[in-house]
Amino acid sequence: MTYRYITTPIYYVNDRPHMGHAYASVHADIMARYLRAAGHQVMLLTGADEHGEKIAKAAAQAGEAPRAFAERHAQSFEAAWRRLAVEPDHFVRTTAPSHARVVSACLTRLFEAGEIYLADYEGLYSVGQERFVTEKELVDGKLPEDKEPPVVRREPNYFFRMEAHRTWTRQLLLDTPDLIQPAQYRNEILKLLEEPIGDLSISRPVERLEWGIPIPWDTQHVTYVWFDALLSYVSPLGYPDQAAFAHYWPSVRHIVGKDILRTHTLFWLSMTHALGIAPYQRLHVSGHLLGADGRKMSKSLGNGVDPLAAADTYGVDALRYTLVREVSFGFDGIISEAVIEQRLNRDLADDLGNLAARTLSMVVKYRGARVPAPGTCTAPERALIARAGELPDIVLALVDEMKLGRAVEQVMELVKQLNVYVATSAPWTLAKDSGASERLDTVLYTLIEALYHVSNLLSPVLPGKMQELRSLLGVSSEPRWNVPWGDGIKPGTAIQEGILFPKRATGDHV
CATH class of the missing domain: 1.10.730.10 (Isoleucyl-tRNA Synthetase; Domain 1)
Known part of the structure; x- marks a missing residue:
């Protein structure tokens, strides 16, 4: 039996699902369905990233406790995937005790191995991306994906020695040309790896942020949301010693958007290397979805298409078809x-x-x-x-x-x-x-x-x-793969007439 493991991003549930989420999840679901049809044992993973400063801030604005806020939005993502015919085998949640145990165990291992240390740090911090940033990343004073400019912060943090893994990461990308697809994203990361990338801040002091997984040896700090979330790719498999991890992990393919390319390369590859986990088999990176105006879809611009409303108006299958036919994976394209x-x-x-x-x-x-x-x-x-x-x-x-x-x-x-x-x-x-x-x-x-x-x-x-x-056509509703010609529909089978796709004129509703 051959195993295949496919993951979507573990979505940050500070708001309702949007078309970018649908694009990634529909692609992952379609890949999983094709591989199952071909006879592979497939696990499709999606989930909810529920910790971090953005969740805490959004919960406060909504007048809710962070856990209740995250619970409500995680459920909205699960409901969205049901509506869009996305059928994950597992929906991981970073608030699950089983996940927290894996995060704690990984932190402890790395700390005891000397991969984590405590230091004061002062720098520019992006609340939107929940990480420290450098001046050279900024465009007009802020990250392109952020609404607000970064703020200066000085605080004690625990750091992961990411820089120590830079040479290994760069060599991995050189030795494995198809590790990151399309190739332009591999080239982007290789260029970054030519210079020092620094160490990664992996904690936040509880005096500023309480909503997170505690650092096991220091309860005055909680785990940085990305260190926590990336480990949700292995925690559902029973890492490190369960059979599911041994079966599925060697075939893992991550499907992500280009806005989280750095975290899935610089961060995640360094983390897996330090933990002795084999690198992922492939990272499939999508481009941005653009609105009818040619600009990146965003809530503030109001140029997005709500995926659930589109499914109601045009039909779920028509939306799924459009997402894969209209915008080539890895490139920017318009969905209207x-x-x-x-x-x-x-x-x-x-x-x-x-x-x-x-x-x-x-x-x-x-x-x-x-x-x-x-x-x-x-x-x-x-x-x-x-x-x-x-x-x-x-x-x-x-x-x-x-x-x-x-x-x-x-x-x-x-x-x-x-x-x-x-x-x-x-x-x-x-x-x-x-x-x-x-x-x-x-x-x-x-x-x-x-x-x-x-x-x-x-x-x-x-x-x-x-x-x-x-x-x-009068046959089983279940799909079959690679059926020899003549073994599909037998002569004498009773068929019925029907209209699969009624045409829609603007203003009509399904």
Whole structure:
């Protein structure tokens, strides 16, 4: 048995889920579904990062205790993933006692090994990112992702000797070109590693911040939120000695946004090296989602699209499809209501939906809603059969590289080929010719069987609608992978007509 471990970011739950969260989680879910379909034992992890200064500050503003505030928002993330058909195998919470025990044990090990020391520190501190920053990181006096400029702070902190691991980290990236994808993010980190990166402050004094995991040997300090959160990738696996850790960790792939690239490279790789944990297999880094105005989505600009509202308006599967087709993973791209509507109407309704509706309607009309047995295949059928047989391996290879948009594009090219096949075969003309009955049977069977293959190939992206399609085709609702041609839909199977993707005009609601 082969194991695969996929993680989303452990989301900071100081507000409700936004489209950037949905983008990462939907990509992770789709990758997990494809790998499960291919026969791997997959664990998909997501969760809630519930500690830190931003949570404490947001809770105070809401008039709530930090724990109650974090609980409420963590539940909103769990509900959001259910609504968006994201099905994690584990939802980790950094307030869980089991996680706190792992954090405490790791801190103790590193402290006893001399990797952690106490020192006074004065520097520029970003409340938004909850870390000390350097002058060279600032643009117009603040970090690009922050609303407020950093503040000067001087306080005693415990530090992790991150600088001691810089040479090792740099060599790892040089020796493993595909560790960070796309490559431009690896290059960005390699450039940073050419110069000293300093040590990492990993505690906050309780006189300033009480909301966090206590430092085991000094209760006057709590653990820095990032040191805590990064360990939530290993704590659900029973690190260090449970079987799940041994099975899943060697295959781990982290899916993150580029705004947390440094924490998942400089911080996390140094931490795992110091703890004797093998580095992750791959770090998939996404770009920024932009609003219709071409600027990064943000609450203050009001240019974002609410993922839950979009799911209600356009359908969950249409949103999932748009997220993987419209914005190539690793690059910035626009997601707007107009973009979602266009993908729904053009790709899903006009191409896939129309193919399914026409095919099902013709089988009902010409063959009494029963799948006919095919006759002799000709060159057009053989070409379609060959392409359907090639696609599972092609799709999986692209999924492995987190090129989900291209994987789906390959399947949609088959859909377009099938629409051309309908037009050139002209079943409506064959139906008028009594001598063409066998040929009509072959064409209709080819279309039905091909639709079944498409339903399996697209099921990870469109789980609800492809289950609906298989139901209309009269077969099991569960997807199957790499099914030999002819083993999908048996002649004589009863089918039904249906509309998978009603077109939407602006102002309509699903």
